[in-house]
Amino acid sequence: MIIVLIALFLIAGVFGYRHWAKTQMHAELLAAALTEGERAIVAQHVPLIKRLPVEFRDRLEGKMNLFLHQVDFYGCDGLEITEEMQLSIAAQACLLVVNSDRWYKNLSTILIYPGAFKSRQRAHSGFVVTEKEIVRSGESWTRGPVVLSWAHSKQGAMNDRDGHNVVLHEFAHQIDDLSGHTNGVPILSKGQSFAEWERVFLTAFEAHVQDTEQGRKTVIDAYGAEGHEEFFAVAVEVFFEKPKALKNELPAVYEQLAKLFQLEPVSWQ
Numbered sequence: 001m002i003i004v005l006i007a008l009f010l011i012a013g014v015f016g017y018r019h020w021a022k023t024q025m026h027a028e029l030l031a032a033a034l035t036e037g038e039r040a041i042v043a044q045h046v047p048l049i050k051r052l053p054v055e056f057r058d059r060l061e062g063k064m065n066l067f068l069h070q071v072d073f074y075g076c077d078g079l080e081i082t083e084e085m086q087l088s089i090a091a092q093a094c095l096l097v098v099n100s101d102r103w104y105k106n107l108s109t110i111l112i113y114p115g116a117f118k119s120r121q122r123a124h125s126g127f128v129v130t131e132k133e134i135v136r137s138g139e140s141w142t143r144g145p146v147v148l149s150w151a152h153s154k155q156g157a158m159n160d161r162d163g164h165n166v167v168l169h170e171f172a173h174q175i176d177d178l179s180g181h182t183n184g185v186p187i188l189s190k191g192q193s194f195a196e197w198e199r200v201f202l203t204a205f206e207a208h209v210q211d212t213e214q215g216r217k218t219v220i221d222a223y224g225a226e227g228h229e230e231f232f233a234v235a236v237e238v239f240f241e242k243p244k245a246l247k248n249e250l251p252a253v254y255e256q257l258a259k260l261f262q263l264e265p266v267s268w269q
Contacts, residue, residue, distance in 0.1 A: 029069055030062035041084055046091045048160035048240065051268040056098050063094040067104070076113045085112060085150060088157050092167040095240065096175055099262040100189065104174055109145035116149050138166040140173035142182065163242040164221065172236035176229055184228030192259050200252040205231045219249045240265055 042049055067090045073081045097103060119136045137152035156165040176186045188197060205228055211218050212225040224234035238246045239257045243266040247254040258264055
C-alpha cells in the first residue's frame, strides 16, 4: 500500500512539474520580443501591423512567439518554408487574438501550397453522397490544420486595404470553431449578448444574400452569402482591412466585431 502511494505521489509530481514547466515556458514566450530582423520582416510583408496601436505591439510579439513555438509549418508540392512565411502568417493570426484571451489551442499544423490547391468537397442529399473537386486559396479544418496558398496569403497581406485576406479569413474560422461548431457564432467576449449577436448577424446575412442574388455589391464580398460561417469570416477580413467602410455600411456588425476582438481598427492610423 505504501509503495502504491509513493508511486502515485511520484506520478503526480511528474505531471505537476510538466504542467509547471509548460506554464513557465508559455509565460517566457509571451514576454519575449521579436528580434529587429523579425520586426523588419513583419513590417515589410504585413503592413497592416504598422497601423496597430503601440500599446498592443509587445503583446502581439509575445503571442507570435508562442504561436511559432506551438505550430509546425509544412510546405506542399515542393514549397520550401521560409522565415518570411512563418512570420507573416503568425502576425496575421495573432492579430485576431492580440487583445483577448482566445487562443488557437487545437492548432498544431499549417500546410502551405505555392498557389491555389485542389480540395475535395462532399455533399449529402438524403442517402446520396457526392464529391467534387474545387480549387481553393485557403481551408480551415476543425481542430486544424489550416491550409493556405502562399501566393494568395502573400498578396492578401501586402494589400491591406482591399478587404481580402485569406489568412485572416481562415483564422476567423479557427476562432469560430473554438465554440465546437464553425457556424458564424464564436465564443463571445465578456458582456456580449448572444441574442444581440444573433439578431445583428442574421439580419445582415439575410440582407447580404438578397443583395448577392440581385447582383448588388456591398462592403462584404459575395462569398459571404455561402453561409453564416463564411459571412462571419469575410466580415472579419473587412473589419481589419476596411473598418471605416464596414462601420459606415454595417455599423451594428462592426460594433459586434469590435466587442468580440476588443479592438477598434477604425481609429488606427
